[in-house]
């Protein structure tokens with residue numbers, strides 16, 4: 001392995017191959033296992049080194065060397081992933097840090113496309129295009145920290161997705177490097193009927209198939225001064241889902257569609273008083289001003305047909321102003337201190353299902369989880385991404401850890417598994433709406449894909465025959 005470091009240094013230059021102890025220890029980033037780290041967790045395996053790639057050529061040379069020499073590679077950009085994607089599972093892995101590949105390569109305002117290096121921070125790109133009256137339309141909660149390569153590789157979704165879509169709707173084309181070192185480019189054609197869509201080999205691949213080096217995303221005209229906003233209190237969460245279904249299936253496309261049950265509302269919006277069983281929903285409609293206005297008028301009509309009462313715009317303004325605040329504290333010492341004080345971990349589990357089945361899933365999870373998980377101290381949920389055929393639920397939970405160092409692999413997994421089993425019982429239930437498979441929920445991959453899982457295994461073998469790319473992600477370890 002010392003030889004590998006010597007060889008990589010000769011290939012790339014000393015400054016791009018980092019081996020300092022502290023760098024290796026912290027290379028998985030503060031957001032990998034944030035709870036365990038508060039209690040002194042150290043990664044089981046350290047990387048051989050961190051390669052700082054600055055170009056496609058650096059990536060290509062590194063992958064070819066690793067592929068020929070049996071060294072595993074975990075690619076990273078913003079290091080904000082939440083499903084253990086950056087956890088190393090053996091003693092012969094290096095991190096390929098692509099955050100330095102952060103240039104704006106092209107901005108085509110006429111055809112509404114921006115091409116960037118995979119390390120371009122999303123917040124920076126959004127700032128650049130906002131100055132031109134445009135937006136990427138992609139606003140995950142991690143927007144202040146995540147980069148385009150990771151966003152693409154985790155099949156991420158933003159808070160305004162009901163209007164703009166997820167990253168899969170936004171990526172026009174990309175460049176990627178295969179484990180062999182070959183560079184492939186998918187050109188930015190508006191649409192093509194030339195076989196299966198090859199973009200999808202990379203979108204959602206979680207660094208387990210290839211390294212994405214360049215991404216081209218769509219741009220949209222931005223009308224932030226003409227947002228229509230409104231909040232409503234509705235009799236129950238299930239009634240709220242029915243209202244959302246009627247809004248979406250009628251053809252309206254607000255950008256923000258959120259529905260909170262009382263537990264989640266109390267957690268986030270203490271100032272709004274909901275009676276037991278009530279729920280709160282709120283919306284933003286955007287786009288050209290007349291479209292936003294008409295969308296808003298019809299949301300108002302349909303909400304009231306479902307017995308909802310108008311609750312003003314204060315909740316929406318509060319949400320818009322604070323929606324990404326967690327990025328200021330996550331992984332920092334203050335958050336770790338809070339974990340030490342409370343021994344309580346908070347996290348989310350995001351699922352999806354058809355309009356027909358989603359309410360049954362919500363009811364089953366809310367009834368069964370408290371019975372199955374004794375150290376659950378809070379359970380609630382909200383809907384935040386809706387589609388023509390169904391929606392998602394973002395379950396939120398607090399879990400008091402018995403053994404903080406075993407939290408992710410034992411106690412959290414038990415909870416997530418119980419919850420997801422309720423989802424996977426349903427024919428339209430999806431256990432991974434966003435955040436990806438990582439190394440924990442990956443255990444559900446066979447169930448999630450059913451008879452088509454065999455294609456995932458063959459895809460991995462075809463693209464990464466030596467199994468060097470992020471082992472344990474996408475395909476569970478034996």
Ligand SMILES: Cc1cc2nc3c(=O)[nH]c(=O)nc-3n(C[C@H](O)[C@H](O)[C@H](O)COP(=O)(O)OP(=O)(O)OC[C@H]3O[C@@H](n4cnc5c(N)ncnc54)[C@H](O)[C@@H]3O)c2cc1C
Nearest residue numbers: 077078079080081140141142147149150151156157207212
């Ligand atoms: C506070 C917080 C809020 C979040 N909110 C959202 C949200 O609203 N929506 C959402 O979808 N996700 C969300 N996430 C999850 C996470 O931010 C996203 O998954 C994001 O896309 C990760 O981007 P990143 O640059 O940080 O990638 P990283 O964490 O660096 O990497 C993520 C994965 O992609 C792979 N990868 C990274 N770069 C490349 C590349 N160039 N080529 C190939 N593979 C690569 C890595 O190997 C890893 O498997 C949130 C996370 C946090 C911590």
